[in-house]
Amino acid sequence: MKKLLIFLFITTATTTAQTVYEPLHRDISEYLGRLAQKGVIEFNDEIKPVSRGYIAELLMVADSLNHKLTTLEKNELEFYKKDFGIELSSLHTTYYLLPTEIDSIQKEVSSKTTIAGKDPYGRYRLFSYEDNLFQISARPILGYELGSKDGESYSHRWNGVGLYGYINRSIGFSFDFRDNRETGLYDAQKRFTPSTGISGIGYNNGLEYSEIRTHLTYSWDWGHFALGKEFIEWGYGESGKLVLSQKSPSFPFLKYDVSPVKWLQFNFFHAWLSSDVVDSNEIYNTGSVIGGTHRILFREKYLASHTLTIKPTSGLSFSLGESIIYSDRFEPIYLLPLIFFRAADHYLSRQNNSAGGNSQFFLGISSRNHIKNTHLFGTAFIDEIRTDEIGDPGQEKNQVGFMLGGSVVDLPINNLKLTVEYSKIYPFVYMHYIQTQTYANALYNIGHWMGSNADLVYAALNYKIIRGLNTNIWVQAIRKGEEGNPEMQHTMPQAPFLFGLRKNYIDAGAEVKYELTHELFLKGRFVYNHTEVQQPDRVFVKDSFKEFYLALYYGL
Numbered sequence: 001m002k003k004l005l006i007f008l009f010i011t012t013a014t015t016t017a018q019t020v021y022e023p024l025h026r027d028i029s030e031y032l033g034r035l036a037q038k039g040v041i042e043f044n045d046e047i048k049p050v051s052r053g054y055i056a057e058l059l060m061v062a063d064s065l066n067h068k069l070t071t072l073e074k075n076e077l078e079f080y081k082k083d084f085g086i087e088l089s090s091l092h093t094t095y096y097l098l099p100t101e102i103d104s105i106q107k108e109v110s111s112k113t114t115i116a117g118k119d120p121y122g123r124y125r126l127f128s129y130e131d132n133l134f135q136i137s138a139r140p141i142l143g144y145e146l147g148s149k150d151g152e153s154y155s156h157r158w159n160g161v162g163l164y165g166y167i168n169r170s171i172g173f174s175f176d177f178r179d180n181r182e183t184g185l186y187d188a189q190k191r192f193t194p195s196t197g198i199s200g201i202g203y204n205n206g207l208e209y210s211e212i213r214t215h216l217t218y219s220w221d222w223g224h225f226a227l228g229k230e231f232i233e234w235g236y237g238e239s240g241k242l243v244l245s246q247k248s249p250s251f252p253f254l255k256y257d258v259s260p261v262k263w264l265q266f267n268f269f270h271a272w273l274s275s276d277v278v279d280s281n282e283i284y285n286t287g288s289v290i291g292g293t294h295r296i297l298f299r300e301k302y303l304a305s306h307t308l309t310i311k312p313t314s315g316l317s318f319s320l321g322e323s324i325i326y327s328d329r330f331e332p333i334y335l336l337p338l339i340f341f342r343a344a345d346h347y348l349s350r351q352n353n354s355a356g357g358n359s360q361f362f363l364g365i366s367s368r369n370h371i372k373n374t375h376l377f378g379t380a381f382i383d384e385i386r387t388d389e390i391g392d393p394g395q396e397k398n399q400v401g402f403m404l405g406g407s408v409v410d411l412p413i414n415n416l417k418l419t420v421e422y423s424k425i426y427p428f429v430y431m432h433y434i435q436t437q438t439y440a441n442a443l444y445n446i447g448h449w450m451g452s453n454a455d456l457v458y459a460a461l462n463y464k465i466i467r468g469l470n471t472n473i474w475v476q477a478i479r480k481g482e483e484g485n486p487e488m489q490h491t492m493p494q495a496p497f498l499f500g501l502r503k504n505y506i507d508a509g510a511e512v513k514y515e516l517t518h519e520l521f522l523k524g525r526f527v528y529n530h531t532e533v534q535q536p537d538r539v540f541v542k543d544s545f546k547e548f549y550l551a552l553y554y555g556l
Contacts, residue, residue, distance in 0.1 A: 018053030018087055019217040019224040020164045020172040024231050024246060027470070027515070028083075031076055032058055034409050034417065039315065039369035040068050046319055046364055047257075047267050047307060048233045051172075051217075051224070052164075056087035070414045075467040083518050085121025086128075086135050090169055123518055136165030139519065141178050143553030147525075150545035154184035160211075162555055172217040182207045192451075192480075194239075196231075196246050197444030213250050223258035232269065234307070234321065235364050235403070236377040239421050239458035239476060240448040242401050243321070243362045243381055244305075248444035249274075251303075256337075265309040268337040274442040275301035275327060277435050299436045301327045303446070304334040304341060315368035326357035327436035358437040376406045381447065383429045383439070397494055401425035401448065405458075417462040423448065424455040427495050433486035453481040453498060468515035478505040504532040504540070525549045 022028060029045060032055065036043035041058050044050070059080055066074055081088065112120050114128040119137075128137040141160040148154060160178030167173075180198075183206040190197050200209030215228025229252040234243035255269035275298050282297040307321035324334065324341040333344050342359045349356030361382040368375050384399040405421035429452040430439035439447055450456060460474035482500025509527040516522065527547040532540040 018056075018090060018166060018169055018172060019051040019219040019226065020053070020166065020174050021049035021215055021217075021226075021228075021230060022052050022055055023176070023213075024049055024233060028055060028080055031073075031080065033375070035062055035069070035073070036315070037368045037375035037407065037409060038068070038373050040065055042311075042314060043368075044259075044265060044309070044311070044317070046235060046309065046317060046366060049230065051219075052084060052087050053090075053172075053219070056084045056091060059084060060088065060091065070410070072415050072464055072467060076464075079467055079518075082121050082123040085119065085123060086130060086137065086166070089121070089130075090135075090166070134165070134167055136163060138163040139555045141176070141555035143551065143555075145549055145551035145553075147547065147549035149185040149547050152185040154182070154186060154549075156180065156182045156186075156551075158553075160555075170219050172215075172219065174213075174215055176213045177210070178212075179210050180208065191444075192449070194247065194449045197248055197442060199249065199442060211250075222260050223256060225254075225256040227254050228252070232271075234305075234362070235379040236366060236375075237379070237403055237405055237421055237423070238419055238460060238474075239456055240403075240423060240450060242379045242403050242423065242425070242448050243323075243364075244446055245448060247449040248441035248446045251441050263311045265311070266306070266337070267309070268306040269304075270335055271303040271305075273301040273303055273325075273440075273446075275299045275436045276443050277301075299327055300329060301325070301436050301441075302330065302334070303441075306337055306341075315370055317364075317366045319362075319364040321362045321364075322359065323362070324357045324359040325432070325437045325439060327434070354434070358432045358434070358439070360439070371408075373410050374406060374408045378405070379403045381425075381429065383431075397492070399426055399428045399452075399489070399494075401429050401452075403448075413463075415464040417460075419458070419460045419462070421458040422456070423450075423458075424497075425450070425452050426497055427453040427481070427484060427499060428489040431483075431486060431489055433489065450478060450480065451483065453483060453500075455479055455498075470513050472511045472513075473509070475506075475508040478507075479503075480505070501534040501536070503534065506530040520554045521552070523549075523551045523553075525551075 029048065032041065032043045033045065035041045041061050043058060059077065062069065062077055066077065069077065111131045114125050116126055117124065119125050119128045125137055126139050129135065139162050141158065141162055143158045145156040158178045158180045162176040164174035186207050187193065188200065188207055198209045200207045213230050215226050215230055217224050217226040229250050231246045231250045232244050233241055233246065235241045251271045251273055253269045253271040257267045259265040277299040279297045279299045284295050286293060286295050303323060303325055305321060305323035307319055309317055309319040311317045322341050324345060326334065331348060333339065333348065334341065345357045345359060363380045364378065366377045379402065381401040384397060401424060403421065403423040405419065407417055407419040409417045425448060430445055430447055431452065432438045439445060445451055456476055456478045458474065458476040460472060462470065462472045464470050479498060480503045481498035484495060488495055507527060507529050509525065511523065511525045513521060513523040530544040532542050534540050
């Protein structure tokens with residue numbers, strides 16, 4: 001009876017607002033996604049990152065319904081409860097306790113300091129402090145990866161520091177900095193891979209670069225506002241995301257998310273992107289030979305995006321979003337969250353295409369557990385489309401992309417997950433004839449990593465053996481045509497899908513990852529790559545190579 005009262009309170013009470021974004025690479029998102037597609041919880045994760053406070057609420061619900069979990073999922077739940085102890089302790093309820101019992105528990109854990117040991121919730125931390133006003137946790141970031149690419153050695157080491165915390169439960173903050181060095185057969189460009197793009201410099205036969213992510217948030221019961229530099233993802237898909245992905249480096253933004261009722265959510269952000277286009281009007285002589293004789297500035301580039309998500313019933317959501325890339329100067333009109341960006345662009349440009357921005361529309365659908373233990377999802381991305389010319393082969397201009405996918409868990413074996421996805425991106429999607437308005441940040445696509453004029457079929461089997469030990473086997477096949485150029489983008493009739501000389505890729509891989517304790521990982525990975533590159537005489541030249549990696553890291 002006591003458990004039932006707690007669960008009813010969890011589902012009806014207003015929880016204390018807390019927002020610190022959980023990094024996108026953490027396994028907790030995959031764990032909650034599994035529970036959501038089994039119908040145990042409702043997980044609103046089409047736009048990520050989500051907050052640690054929100055994750056803590058979901059862990060509480062899962063704990064109240066742990067009879068629906070497998071033995072392994074129960075073990076994982078206990079593991080994650082230790083990691084989210086700060087957030088759980090700040091909610092209006094706590095495990096197996098009625099609200100009247102909370103004050104005494106909070107007093108017991110107030111003013112607690114942990115240095116290189118277990119915090120009050122049983123989680124090892126380098127440093128943490130907690131009282132009724134202020135909480136902070138800090139960790140080192142250390143990692144080393146050794147591998148072989150096509151028979152040549154490769155190494156990657158990284159180190160840094162990360163921290164996060166809260167002030168008065170309404171203000172959240174985080175900081176994550178890491179320095180990287182790659183040596184051996186490294187990919188300095190990281191173009192045609194899902195790996196995040198970098199801006200590095202060659203030094204002592206290696207590549208060096210740094211990464212930083214940070215944010216400051218203010219939260220209330222039904223929303224939050226954030227200033228930060230983070231990754232933002234939009235949509236589902238293990239093989240890549242069409243709208244927003246982690247392909248480009250993280251970018252600075254201001255952002256707010258609101259959900260005034262359970263069935264409605266609105267998200268908005270405005271971001272500052274890197275154009276990498278030199279402003280020739282701003283070049284001037286420095287009078288010095290140190291570092292170059294001329295000072296240069298890059299053209300300004302911005303991204304505004306908003307999304308409306310409707311959840312008509314449990315496990316089902318529909319999302320409609322719009323974004324615009326604009327450049328050269330900041331336009332305050334794009335801070336208006338409810339304005340139609342395309343109409344605002346028409347107002348600013350006076351209907352002159354050369355004076356306007358580059359707008360996009362996108363749609364998403366997600367269905368969880370309407371078919372037992374199954375998640376079905378899809379995304380459509382519309383860069384440009386002529387609806388009045390549909391059916392006229394000579395005048396159609398359909399620069400769109402779509403992705404369809406699904407996964408099923410625990411069938412027929414507990415803790416086993418099967419995923420299948422298909423993505424197709426038509427020619428010239430993400431491109432623009434004005435260099436500063438391409439759908440890119442620092443010259444890396446902010447959408448799907450494979451770019452336009454390509455399609456992809458992906459399948460994966462994921463199996464969890466014990467708590468923290470995860471195995472994954474996957475295979476994908478890609479067909480990629482030529483990118484073309486902006487002039488071709490506006491030539492009628494439109495170039496067909498997969499036009500030009502083609503490249504075919506078949507990749508298969510296996511990965512074993514073990515989280516020994518919180519944030520301490522040992523990982524092994526093997527990848528087989530097969531490529532076929534078409535020559536001008538239409539003959540395909542084939543090649544293949546293998547990759548192997550072993551990594552040990554903490555504080556990822």
